[in-house]
Amino acid sequence: MLSRMMKDFRKNKFLLALTLPMVIYVFVFSYTPMFGAIVAFKRYQYNKGILGSDWVGLSNFKFLFNSPDLWRLVRNTLGYNAVFIMTSLVASVTVALLLYELTSRKLLKAYQSVMFFPHFLSWVVVAYMAYAFLNPRSGMLNHWIADIGWSPVDWYNEATAWMYILPLANIWKDIGFGAIMYYAALLGIDPAYFEAAKIDGANKWQIVRKISLPSLYPLITILTILAIGHIFSADFGLFYQLPMNSPTLLATTDVIDTYIFRALTVLGNIGMSSAAGLTKSLLGFLLVLGVNAVVKKINADNSLF
Amino acid sequence: MKRTADYSWSKLPIHLFFIAISVVFIVPLWSIISISLSKESDLVTVGYRLIPLNLDFQAYQYIFDNPLPILNAYKVTSIMSFAGTCLSVLMISMCAYALSRSDFKYRSIITFYLFFTTLFSGGLVPYYLLMTKVLHLQNSYAALIIPLLGSVWFVFLMRTFFQQLPDSLVESATLDGAGELRIYFTMIVPLSTPVMATVGLLQLLAYWNSWYQALLFIDKQELYPLQYLLQVMMSNIQEILRNMQENVPVDAGAAVQIPTESTRMAMCILAIGPMLFIFPFFQKYFAKGLTVGSVKG
Numbered sequence: 001m002l003s004r005m006m007k008d009f010r011k012n013k014f015l016l017a018l019t020l021p022m023v024i025y026v027f028v029f030s031y032t033p034m035f036g037a038i039v040a041f042k043r044y045q046y047n048k049g050i051l052g053s054d055w056v057g058l059s060n061f062k063f064l065f066n067s068p069d070l071w072r073l074v075r076n077t078l079g080y081n082a083v084f085i086m087t088s089l090v091a092s093v094t095v096a097l098l099l100y101e102l103t104s105r106k107l108l109k110a111y112q113s114v115m116f117f118p119h120f121l122s123w124v125v126v127a128y129m130a131y132a133f134l135n136p137r138s139g140m141l142n143h144w145i146a147d148i149g150w151s152p153v154d155w156y157n158e159a160t161a162w163m164y165i166l167p168l169a170n171i172w173k174d175i176g177f178g179a180i181m182y183y184a185a186l187l188g189i190d191p192a193y194f195e196a197a198k199i200d201g202a203n204k205w206q207i208v209r210k211i212s213l214p215s216l217y218p219l220i221t222i223l224t225i226l227a228i229g230h231i232f233s234a235d236f237g238l239f240y241q242l243p244m245n246s247p248t249l250l251a252t253t254d255v256i257d258t259y260i261f262r263a264l265t266v267l268g269n270i271g272m273s274s275a276a277g278l279t280k281s282l283l284g285f286l287l288v289l290g291v292n293a294v295v296k297k298i299n300a301d302n303s304l305f
Numbered sequence: 306m307k308r309t310a311d312y313s314w315s316k317l318p319i320h321l322f323f324i325a326i327s328v329v330f331i332v333p334l335w336s337i338i339s340i341s342l343s344k345e346s347d348l349v350t351v352g353y354r355l356i357p358l359n360l361d362f363q364a365y366q367y368i369f370d371n372p373l374p375i376l377n378a379y380k381v382t383s384i385m386s387f388a389g390t391c392l393s394v395l396m397i398s399m400c401a402y403a404l405s406r407s408d409f410k411y412r413s414i415i416t417f418y419l420f421f422t423t424l425f426s427g428g429l430v431p432y433y434l435l436m437t438k439v440l441h442l443q444n445s446y447a448a449l450i451i452p453l454l455g456s457v458w459f460v461f462l463m464r465t466f467f468q469q470l471p472d473s474l475v476e477s478a479t480l481d482g483a484g485e486l487r488i489y490f491t492m493i494v495p496l497s498t499p500v501m502a503t504v505g506l507l508q509l510l511a512y513w514n515s516w517y518q519a520l521l522f523i524d525k526q527e528l529y530p531l532q533y534l535l536q537v538m539m540s541n542i543q544e545i546l547r548n549m550q551e552n553v554p555v556d557a558g559a560a561v562q563i564p565t566e567s568t569r570m571a572m573c574i575l576a577i578g579p580m581l582f583i584f585p586f587f588q589k590y591f592a593k594g595l596t597v598g599s600v601k602g
Contacts, residue, residue, distance in 0.1 A: 015406060022419070049439075050434060110327075114327045116588060122532045124536045128569075132336045132340055138351075140352070176330075264430055273430050277429050
């Protein structure tokens with residue numbers, strides 16, 4: 001038994017050596033923090049470190065679950081993510097289907113490039129662009145609003161407006177990426193299907209519904225599983241950079257990740273933020289397993305693992 | 306696929322739709338450029354406009370007269386992006402190659418070991434404590450580079466690519482007496498430039514645009530990457546501009562002269578310039594990188 005293990009090891013040692021940097025990296029920077037998540041059950045003291053601090057059982061979690069912020073965080077995180085998943089799915093698939101209808105290569109490329117470039121920008125830069133419109137004193141949006149005779153809005157203090165600004169910004173940045181992905185999938189369809197359908201007299205809408213969309217289902221399900229698995233995480237940059245840290249906007253811009261970040265860096269509340277982080281990770285983990293199991297039951301080919 | 310007529314009138318509504326969309330995508334970028342080219346006094350009196358009232362280069366002039374902060378940020382971003390991308394492609398591809406070999410005994414266990422980290426994580430707090438209190442990496446290049454280094458998804462992406470290389474390649478090399486490491490470096494690496502370029506470009510972009518690491522771990526201005534410098538400028542432009550002219554004695558009269566609004570936007574343009582300029586050339590690689598390697602198999 002032992003000698004066979006040694007033999008296996010000798011035979012595989014060079015391939016094992018190739019994986020070693022990655023294995024060590026993941027051990028130090030992914031698995032060690034997983035173990036370090038026990039800090040959520042401790043009263044962390046800087047001088048004692050994670051291991052030396054005193055155990056406090058579930059009291060950090062009790063604080064978290066009794067916090068008046070919790071409902072707002074969960075509502076915002078789940079609500080925005082649900083909106084993002086649906087809007088970017090519908091928008092990306094629609095744009096991809098329309099792109100597929102185009103026959104001019106040059107224009108096709110041009111449209112794709114224009115829609116793709118925000119993907120190359122950081123949220124910091126997008127926040128600058130938003131600021132050019134939303135700056136209450138000199139921003140362009142308020143000028144246009146004034147031009148049609150309405151009174152200007154103090155955008156960085158107007159929480160309700162951000163329920164629309166954030167999804168718009170998200171779709172603006174993501175649609176090109178999503179559309180190209182679905183467009184690539186459409187190009188992968190055997191053209192014989194389309195020709196056969198045309199010969200049989202199918203119209204555009206029938207072709208889309210019976211051929212194009214069904215061919216996209218595997219990609220749609222995989223991307224949606226991934227997105228639902230991350231429904232407790234937020235795109236931190238969107239929620240942190242765009243509202244420019246304006247405290248009056250928290251009602252509609254505060255999500256779990258920005259809360260964890262604030263609790264850690266501004267309030268220095270290690271216990272509460274680690275409890276929130278661990279809860280988020282656990283829920284996300286169970287969610288991916290659950291969604292994957294459901295998809296596996298419906299159609300094993302579309303499941304992630 | 307049949308793509309006969311290049312232009313056809315029936316497609317006009319679709320083209321109109323895409324032209325409208327394109328305007329929506331271009332106007333934000335256009336407005337940043339326009340503000341950066343506006344006269345500061347116009348920005349104060351009439352506000353931002355899509356067409357500058359008076360074309361004026363004083364913001365750029367100001368930055369070129371005091372180039373230290375942006376040059377330094379460029380330096381930090383370049384070092385971080387270059388070192389990070391090289392290390393990361395090397396680490397990811399070595400691991401991916403080993404995992405692509407069907408005769409590698411520990412293949413499935415290592416795959417699971419890596420995959421599990423995409424499902425579950427310890428969260429921000431233990432990670433932050435590890436980086437700052439255990440490894441003491443705050444205010445170092447390591448803190449900027451390490452967090453983006455090893456992406457498990459890219460390992461799977463590359464593994465899928467390597468699996469498509471014919472088995473006979475490795476077999477014949479082994480028969481010729483080449484060791485595994487030599488096979489990897491002399492045969493596999495040259496054969497896989499497309500996938501290396503894809504992952505390399507995606508990582509380069511991720512590093513170029515990264516600010517989160519700096520937000521967490523950096524508080525010295527000489528280690529600010531570009532994006533983080535921009536972020537700080539938004540709230541704190543006066544301070545950054547004061548640091549720009551460190552050797553010049555600051556007097557109140559001079560401070561008023563600083564074209565803050567247009568300089569801020571000019572900095573933004575200078576920061577995204579290189580990316581906007583090179584990205585069209587590499588677009589096809591990005592599109593290729595989208596088909597994430599499946600975990601199955």
